[in-house]
Amino acid sequence: MVHALALTDYEGAPLLISASDGAIRSWRLDGKPGPLALERAHEGWIYALALTEYEGAPLLISAGQAGAIRSWRLDGRPGPLALERAHEGAIDALALTEYEGAPLLISADEEGVILAHRIRPSRQEDMAS
Secondary structure (H helix, E strand, O other): OOOEEEEEEEOOEEEEEEEOOOOEEEEEOOOOEEEEEEOOOOOOOEEEEEEEEEOOEEEEEEEEOOOOEEEEEOOOOEEEEEEOOOOOOOEEEEEEEEEOOEEEEEEEEOOOOEEEEEEEOOEEEEOOO
8 A cells, every 4th residue: 555655857757756564665657667665664654755855866755654754865875864753643744845945844743743854964953843
């Protein structure tokens, strides 16, 4: 069962990214496998994906059942954001914007708690909850 989808341009072609039972997978729309295949990206189900540009390349943000938020470069390397207990419960939604020249991630959980997280080079910082 797929709970989250994201679509981005990668190497000049559309790339579909899906998340389900702790795994993140990618496919090119021409049927070729994509570069991202993370079988154990999260503990439990992944409920939300979001994409932004970071240091000139696409960055995938994932969140789910265990309340963790993680980020991934499309080559599978971890990204700059890793919050193991971002929320007490499952994270159901992610949204991204830019704030003060850097990506700003908004997360929402099943209890209605909404948090903001700045994504900055070599550090991460939570904002007011």
